[in-house]
Amino acid sequence: MNKLNSKISTQDCFIEVVSDDVIITNNCNEIKHQVSENKGCIYLDIRVSESKIIPRITFKIKREDFISIQLKLTLLNGAKLEILDESEYMHGTKMEFITELGKRSSFELYRLNIFNELTENSYLHQCRLSKDCVFKDFNFTNGSKLMKNETEVSLADENAKYIGSGVVITNSTNCDNSLKINHISPSAISDCSFKTVSRGNANVTFNGKVIVRENCNNSVSSQISKGLIMDENANVNLIPELEISNDDVVCSHGAASGKPDENVLFYLTSRGISRKEAEKVYIQGFLGEFVDKIDNAQMKAKAKQFISQNS
């Protein structure tokens, strides 16, 4: 480890939205922000500069009604940021994030959210990645009555890297998930995975689109989507789409859905685990492979806990 790296540490910043107030505590110097509010819509404009610390923003949404949040996030060249949203949204949400990532910047976004199953929620994230920057995007949700998750990523310069993963565990939802990756520069990398566990009458759709433009030599793109159908009336639709306009690329995709393997469930029950618990272990295994993609130990533990509590 060199001297510079050895000095890197994290510093937490908490953004709490309570009633009509937005409270920001422990704010570190590297984060500049503006907050304004208009008829229940909260605007956050956050700029992060390069520093030797890794700021972490933790959202704690405690508002007792429908909430609309617009976040404009700018990471300047070399800046680093982690965002953790562990909020429980009980009254419906509309979220719009616009992210600009500067050269050599690093952004990690962890959304581990519980939604009220009776509400309607939408999430739109548009992000643009510059040269040599990395965006790790992990979303975990229990779903809701109506849910729309949409992420659009533009890999706009060389060696920009997007690692994105989504998990939906649900039993009462119409959940549309869309991930669009646009390789508009050569030598960029995208690595996307989506897993869902569909129960009851749930209907989960994942549309994963990867576009590699003509000029994008040396692009690397991987997309995996998997669905586990736990009940007779549950449904999973996985729709991978690839538009590759360049031959000098490495692109792969895979999609699979189905019921649990009865041989595995028998093995577990033969050890004394009840059928219900065996299904839970099966789900944790199905999603556990995926959690291993998270290399941040603290966030990995939180993701495992989320899966354990919701499977």
Add this chain to the structure above:
Amino acid sequence: MLNISKLEVSVEENKILKGLDLSIGSGEVHAIMGPNGSGKSTIAHTLAGNPNYTVDSGNVLFKEKDLLNLDPSERSLEGLFLAFQYPIELPGVSNASYLKQIVNVHRKYKGEDPIDASEFLKILKEKSSNLNIPIDMHSRFVNTGFSGGEKKKNEVLQMDLLNPNLVIMDETDSGLDVDALRQTSGAVNQLRSSNRSFIIITHYLRLLEYIEPNFVHVFQDGKIIDSGGKELANKIDTEGYAT
């Protein structure tokens, strides 16, 4: 311990067991030998409650209870253990957390508190050492990427942790090299006691040279056609099943 009477079992409408009778007393070791496709594994899976096997008729008493009325997890909790011929892989679940979970399920059934993490680790280290299992194997996913020998050792380890009354070993010797066979057999022999019985399903004499059976049964065409002592296994080893 176990009393099987006139058991008939089908798989997808094919009759596999055609009237099996077998009684096993406490502390006894019974070996079942037979050619490929004779239905040996069907005995194992039927006793463990695999839903792919349909019991057409007959009855099975295990510790004076009607075994066929219990679901697979209840059979395990009552003290029946099947060491699988082909142990199942479970990606995404670490072996250590799985082993701890099955130990705790059995403790809960007995009205005991969950095992303390440090106590479990101590027991796991001790029992793994007996089987020459490296402790870091338990941080890997259950049976995923394990060699054939590692999978079989993991089965014997689970048996050791769960302390069952009746153990069914379904070709546990297949896939084991000489050293692994010796270690696995040694661990099984240590578990022999007056209140624990074994059914050992095997093709070969070599396992029975390490684990001495009280009775040997020859199984063919869905039923036991001959029974005797270890000398019967020696005879099969030299003459084969055809004679």
